[in-house]
Amino acid sequence: MGKATGLRITRLFTKPGEDPFDSVTWGTRDSRITNPDGSVVFEMKDAEVPTSWSQVAADIMVSKYLRKAGVPQFDESGEPIRDEEGRIVLGPERSARQVIKRLTSTWRWWGERSGYFASEADAHAFEDELSYMLVNQMAAPNSPQWFNTGLHHAYGLTGPAQGFWYVDPATGRAVPSPDSYSRPAPHACFIQSIEDDLVNEGGIMDLWVREARLFKFGAGTGTNFSRIRAENESLSGGGRSSGVMSFLRIGDRAAGAIKSGGTTRRAAKMVILDIDHPDIEEFINWKKGEEEKVRALIAAGYPSDFNGEAYQTVAGQNANNSVRVSNEFVRAVLDDTDWHLTARTTGRVMRTVPARRLWREIAEAAWACADPGVQFHTTINEWHTCPADGPIRASNPCSEYMFLDNTACNLASLNLGSFFDDDSGTFNIETYQHAIRLWTMVLDVSVTMAHFPSREIAQGSYDYRTLGLGYANLGSLLMRSGIAYDSDEGRAIAAALTALLTGVAYATSAEMASVLGPFPRFPENRTDMLRVIRNHRRAAYDSPQEEYEGVSHRVVGTDPLYCPGALLEAAQRAWDSALDLGEQYGYRNAQTTCLAPTGTIGLQMDCDTTGVEPDFALVKFKKLAGGGYFKIANQSIDPALRSLGYSAEERSEIVRYVVGTMALEGAPHVNRSALVSLGLTDGEVDAVERALPGVFELRYAFSPYVIGEDALARLGVGEAAWKQPAFDLLRYLGFTDEQIREAGDHICGRQTIEG
Template sequence: MAEGKATGLTIERRFTTEGESPYDTVEWSKRDSRITNPDGSVVFEMRDAEIPADWSQVAADIMVSKYFRKAGVPQYDEAGQVRLDDAGTPVLGPERSARQVIDRLAATWRHWGEKHGYFATADDAQVFEDELAYMLLHQMAAPNSPQWFNTGLHHRYGIEGPEQGFWFVDPETEELTPSPDSYSRPAPHACFIQSIDDDLVNPGGIMDLWVREARLFKFGSGTGSNFSHIRAEGEPLSGGGKSSGLMSFLKVGDRAAGAIKSGGTTRRAAKMVILDIDHPDVETFIAWKAEEEKKVRALIAAGYSSDFNGEAYATVSGQNSNNSIRMTNEFLHAVQNDEDWHLTRRTDGETMKTVRARDLWRQIAEAAWASADPGVQFHTTVNEWHTSPAGGEIRASNPCSEYMFLDNTACNLASLNLGKFYDDATGEFHLDDYKYAVRLWTIVLEVSVTMAQFPSEAIAQGSYDYRTLGLGYANLGSVLMRMGIAYDSDEGRAIAGALTAILTGYAYATSAEMAAVVGPFPKYHENTESMLRVIKNHRRAAYGAEQFEYDTIGHTVVGVDQRICPADMLDMAHDAWNEALTLGELHGYRNAQTTVLAPTGTIGLLMDCDTTGVEPDFALVKFKKLAGGGYFKIANQSIKPALARLGYTDTEIADIIDYVVGTMTLETSPHINTRTLLARGFSKADIAKIEATLPGVFELGFA
């Protein structure tokens, strides 16, 4: 590895103009935001919030209801002056403009980056801030929700809050340090993996985990743990007697998460529960949620509400987590060969029960069919792509399973809106802009690790040691549709593979560039060989290598299809991984991981994506929320450009959209119309009422 450090990162202007504020590149509008329950009761309301004019009402509602800080923010009068009370003290209240929120994020990232020597000059830091503000304003990218909740509250408003038991590693002294308050160091990480020991009340044990989880849920984050160290039901206890088993404790954690969901101010708790396939309680765990769903069905049949937030679901357990089974290749081979599988005690590793592997597989399939849980995680495959095995095996994931790494680490996410890089008029995907955005947001996420605080000493140390990042994208399904390419097609998969290769390749290249400036992640040197092996395997996949060319990979790797991938995308994917490897061999990497593909359930809507994450579109017809209240049925906004790309005329496109959406009137309906309804005994007043409701209903039966 090269000796010495580079002087700092240079940032070029791409979307902004020197001397022009990025906030002047959008038109602003005043919006009312109102969130209601299904029964019409108001959950949240704010009038005259300032939002970019071209944002949808859904995006505006998410910004205002979820991401505006609701207290502690100085209030301004119409002249832009801080309002003072009779004692001359600033009047405090909520944020009232998206520019306030975006400013506190971009300015805080710039502040921490500058403070810790990431940028070559102050001008580079200013460009960094301007470009990020532009991309947020124009819905080109978004960080994960905890950044919106927490980042910049102290830097911009001086909000501190009480000490909450958080920790960080001081970059100057490299010592673990308790955080003095809630916000001087924000909590920007969405994804956590926490360890749990087979201990009831001591630090690191079962009851301690519920406290650590609660600390994360309070600040809007999610957490996952592998519970396989916990003794099974019937195993001996050190003080005599028998263990009550894993399930009794999981129910406690489930109730705790449910309570925080009900009392939280940001969003519901998110947790992942994972169990190894050889745990003696695995059969009960597999059936847990499916059995509870049977109770729910019985209560609904007895007259209770079927709403997920209703009393029927609140009465049963297992509803506040995602559950997954961790399985090895050995188990899969046992299923394939119809062999027995041994469930082993946690205390001494001896066999406690023997079952047919195929019976377990069948139980998993039936439970997932009945209740959507458990999921499966392929332990062997995940660890074959592990960059840092010297730190131990990867055993768990965050709640949505995009982040898989060592226990007691965290990952902060951001996603790029692919739709903003595609030009409908020319059919061109702006690869250079995409590459630029990947670099910029990789820097954001790395700076966010430096500024962050963490819910335990172990996570603070693990996150400092490995500095894992989670850059991803959203709107893939929409972009493929607008290109006129089927999502489930070889060409669609080739494009998705190339875009993902560009994302991860340039993220690692940027990580190596940062390593030249501020050094590689602390545990890099003990993992150098393993990390470079993984990087080389990624590069092989970008080049569509043959299976025998991969190093220490026991499964079939599906690389980018070199035959049908667009040439410009393929060339950039190759360049990305060449650069990632070349720079990494010179400088190492600042981050043990750089990318994930998250569901983007909230930020995808904030960016007005038609499709979230990597998913295809779930429906061609959707409901657009109107600023004044109510909904209007629309066709997916990608349908029109997709049909145009496929060569349909304007008239044909209009006819197709009318067919998909419906005419929303009885007048031109061929079978059920004003004449037929009158013949059936409906009055003109009845028909007029039906007609008035049609624009806002999914189908005629709801009118």
């Protein structure tokens, strides 16, 4: 079937000739990031951000995403600032407007030159719609896009080549990038291979160099190390291998020395080992043992802070660890049989251990230190779209991206809360689908414009064009709807939202294939990919188990009994379209979606919950623009109670029950008159009042740092006494524990709705 002429872009949020940046009110904000000891990490004054953004969102944009150097500076009239010799003065970006324009104009430019759009008007609509969504916190790409995209296109930044590669579309072959900036590095997630070789290309020491290149530009990488010989395996030149663990310690130290993106983000690294590797037991217990060393150091007086010397002294703190398990191993656990650990070079059995013992060690280690995770190899590969080119063996550090070695994925996430109307209690399916389609295009354009840290990854990313569109704020959406996160209704809605996301993304991928062609390796994997698409469609329809193709486990479909009909029908239509268009045109991308943790961009979008997680607290502390924190009720409580039918007065009382009055007036026992009668001055009580909105427990409003050392001395409290961590001025003044608790409940709240 012939190719279409280009993609049409409908405007839902913007109008031709109107600036999408005018959809918000702008203002200047100071951003100041400090360490717990008060030392300043970063500060910028008068940065421009929308006034609707929280201070946390502004801080993330200003401290992490504004380019700090090399940007032409302009005066208030928009004229470039020049030095004495007439050269344009360079400096930092100072506005979120600059960053968003840098991204959206670059995506449009690469899309236009690569033949994505049917017309210039469609390209313009593409840029405007994306700008609107970004400035209104409806969506966000992964951090490397913010760091890197558009620096050359918008500002002309350039720099020497640093070992990156891209694929020339005219030849389909990888070539070196001529410089650092003409092509950006927008990908966050990488899976890299490693060979059982010490110093040659593709080997152990080469991997640390490739990882460093990724960490520098803000990305994360995962590798399955199971090809590395185990301890005591024979070496070709004689002698015995020191084992995989000796090399993992080197990689851990290298990662710990690098700050991701040149900022305060830590390097993101995943280490994976197959369950049949002879060194698997040492790997399983690696972090557990290191944590025991930390506890001993802390007991000896070293600080317990994660960035302190105790944690810096031990190994294994700079990666997530995961064990790759197969169906065969799980069956051995269930049957309580032995499990063979086999040599990497010869396949001979080096040791045999009880499968249940290994499983128990995994569970106990994960309980003790949260690592290792478990990746189910067989199930993952049953949903693999490209098995003709090899199995999936690894993932990125957060495990949302699972695909072939030497491939990369760039992420973006939609803020589900922005598609939900609290007043009507409805979710806007049309705008959600519109956003999915546009952001699928953004991510594919990003593959086209990107360069990569190795020849192999450049080729793999071009050959498969994997994308990672996801969402955040699921927990808040359910809460605002009055639906329990852990409920059949909650699970069904989450399933339908995710099915709609992936269905529309694959339909868009097929639509792009009709214009630009499918990913290069689609013909070899067509049969398997369409099988996987059919299985996804069956899950949307909750089909009988016997209809699924090539799966060994029961598939949990979207439950029609608990899912809103309109949402479920939209998801089913999306999968009908994804399959129909894919059969006609193929797919532009081997994968389109994954659900990332959104730890940074979720906060930049002011999401109450990140990724797919539930909300973690009913009381939170909001950062204030002028410094300090203010205690607030979870912003989802009021709409949730409204959805459940509570009146405005009832909602107000419940919120006050949760967060407290944050004032001494009307409090039992501990109030202004009682405190003055016990010797505090009005000024000292005023200081306590000012501190109350920012404290979690009442005692902290009476700390020496609030009321002052002079007041303590006047009250007869010696320095040695008030410097004790357990010192409590309220107890010293004669209040009983019961009185303090009752006053605390009134002033600081119960922190929960239950009671």
